[in-house]
Structure formats: C-alpha cells, structure tokens
Amino acid sequence: MEKFTLEALFKIIGLGSASGLVYKDNSLFIISDNSTFLYQYHIQEKQLSKIQLLEKGEENIPKKDKYDFESIVLKGNKLHLLGSGSTSKREKRITYNLETKEIIEKDLSQLYQNLKQTASISDNELNIEGALFCNKKWLLFQRGNGVNSKNGIAIINGKLNKNSTIEFIPIQLPKIKHIETSFTDAIFVDEKIYFLATAEDTTSTYDDGEILGSLIGRMDSKTFEIEFTQKISDTQKFEGLTLYQKSETQIEFLLCEDNDSDVLETNIYKISVPKF
Structure with a gap:
C-alpha cells in the first residue's frame, strides 16, 4: 500500500492500561481495562477528568476482579x-449520556x-475487544487469541439484548512471525471498517504473552472482505482506534496502547492512512 505515518502525539498522566477511545469535540474519551472510570482528556487544556461509572470507583483492579x-x-x-x-x-454494558450525564x-x-452458542466458542475463549x-x-469483534484462534465478527440485529438474533462470521487475519493476529478494535468510516489486530504469543484470553507486533487493516462493511493490512509496530499492543x-x-486516526502494567500513564499515537 502507499506510505503511511505513525507518530507519538502526546502522553496522558493518570491513566493506565488504555483499551479504547473516542474522539469528540476536541476531547478524548478513554476506557481502561482495569478501571471503573470513564476518562475524559481535554486536549487543548491538557487536563484529565474522571467519570465514575459504578458505585465503587476503582483503578488498577486485580485481573481476577476487573x-x-x-x-x-x-x-x-x-x-x-x-x-x-x-x-x-466482564459481561456488563455501561451507557453514558454525554448531554444528561446519565449512566x-x-x-x-x-x-x-x-x-458463544452461535459461534461455538467456549466460556474461556470469548473475548470481545471491539464494537x-x-x-x-x-x-462485536471477537479476539481469537485462545487455543482455537477463533477471530470473527458477531452480527447482532437490533439492540444488544438476549432476544437479538446473532450471526457469527469467522475472519482469518494475517500472521506476524508464527502467531495469527487477533482483533483489538474496529471503527466504521465512510462505509468501510478499519481495524487493529495484534499478535500475542499466548493461548489464553486471561494471561498476557509476548507482543510480536500490531497491524491496521480495512475491510468491506457488507462482505467483510479484507482490503488491506499493514504492520505498524513490532513491539506494541494497540487496543484503541478512533x-x-x-x-x-x-x-487520520488516534490510537491508544495497552502497556499491560500498573503504571498510570498512556501514550496516544496518530496514524495517517492514505485513501485508495
């Protein structure tokens, strides 16, 4: 593909293990996989605020409890x-109304x-990492980093509830070294799906492994045919795309990186992808 650029944009102190982000009105709304807060980073002011989502506000929650x-x-x-x-x-959905602040x-x-029943995924292999x-x-983007490496997209008609019909589309992603990459996030732009995927040397959805690299890709939003992929790092685990x-x-997209540590700091990157 044509040349693309990846650059470090800024560092946010007070937030760690970033797992997803949304850019809106010159703010970044960021989630962390070991926190019960929604974070809002005001870019111009370089200020971070926290929105408590659950009754007990916690950060750096132990893995078994997060x-x-x-x-x-x-x-x-x-x-x-x-x-x-x-x-x-890990089976909750939280909605936050940006206007009324209702949670x-x-x-x-x-x-x-x-x-899990529709996709024939075992209890310990379900791992939704993007939506x-x-x-x-x-x-919903299933990260196939378990034993059976079952990457795929769950298509849910209507609302996210127990009565919704579900279709599961398996997706095969490229390998980095000897490990197939697996979804870490996805976003819908101009009738296309752009996604991130990482190769992690583990067969567990629970335990972390050695990071072998990350890639960005694009697929058709109706056929789910992959149109391109491009490796963007040999060592980093990118988990958020907006x-x-x-x-x-x-x-231009913004990305966040999950450093799999207790350090409360997060690097935000910008990647420029040519249209073609």
Whole structure:
C-alpha cells in the first residue's frame, strides 16, 4: 500500500492500561481495562477528568476482579462501554449520556451466552475487544487469541439484548512471525471498517504473552472482505482506534496502547492512512 505515518502525539498522566477511545469535540474519551472510570482528556487544556461509572470507583483492579471494558462506541449522544465477556464479571454494558450525564448499567450475560452458542466458542475463549454500529446492526469483534484462534465478527440485529438474533462470521487475519493476529478494535468510516489486530504469543484470553507486533487493516462493511493490512509496530499492543480527521487523500486516526502494567500513564499515537 502507499506510505503511511505513525507518530507519538502526546502522553496522558493518570491513566493506565488504555483499551479504547473516542474522539469528540476536541476531547478524548478513554476506557481502561482495569478501571471503573470513564476518562475524559481535554486536549487543548491538557487536563484529565474522571467519570465514575459504578458505585465503587476503582483503578488498577486485580485481573481476577476487573470488569475488563475493552470496547467504547459513540452512538448518537451516548457512549457504550462493553466488557470483554472473558469472565462472568466482564459481561456488563455501561451507557453514558454525554448531554444528561446519565449512566445506565446492563447485564449482557445472556447475550454473550447466546453468542458463544452461535459461534461455538467456549466460556474461556470469548473475548470481545471491539464494537461498532453500522447498517442498523451491532458488530462485536471477537479476539481469537485462545487455543482455537477463533477471530470473527458477531452480527447482532437490533439492540444488544438476549432476544437479538446473532450471526457469527469467522475472519482469518494475517500472521506476524508464527502467531495469527487477533482483533483489538474496529471503527466504521465512510462505509468501510478499519481495524487493529495484534499478535500475542499466548493461548489464553486471561494471561498476557509476548507482543510480536500490531497491524491496521480495512475491510468491506457488507462482505467483510479484507482490503488491506499493514504492520505498524513490532513491539506494541494497540487496543484503541478512533477517527481524528480526514481529507480527500487520507484519514487520520488516534490510537491508544495497552502497556499491560500498573503504571498510570498512556501514550496516544496518530496514524495517517492514505485513501485508495
């Protein structure tokens, strides 16, 4: 593909293990997989604020207890935060209304159970790492980093509830070294799906492994045919992707990196991808 650029944009202090982000009105809304806060970074002021989502506000939650919010989606005036589903504690959906500040918590355990049955995914291999809403459907991106390497997209008609119909589309992603990459986020832009994927040397959705690299790619939003992939790092695990700005010739995205540590700092990157 044509030349692309990846650059470090800024560092946010006070937030660690970033797992997803949304850019809106010169602010970044960021989630962390080991926190019960929604973070808002005001870019011009370089200030970070925290929005408490659950009754008990916690950061750096131990792995066995964390809610593992891995997906954040802007739909209308609401942010939707989804747990990964990889343990029973990780089956929540939180919505935050940007206008009214209302917070609503919903249990997704039955929906996730139906998804596992539809896709023939075992309890310990479900790992939803990205989500988006397009063509009147929710798409949930299953990260196939378990033993069976089952990457795929769950297509959910209508709302995210236990009565929704589910279709699962397996997706084969490129390898980095000897490991198939697996989804870490996705976004819908101009009728296309742009996604991130990482190769991690582990067969567990729970335990971390050696990072072998990350890539960005694009697929058709109707056929899910992959149109391109490009490796963007040999060592980093990018887990969040949001639209920053676009022109006639290129699209700029912002990315966040999960450093898999307790250090409360997060680097934000910008990647410029040519249109073609």
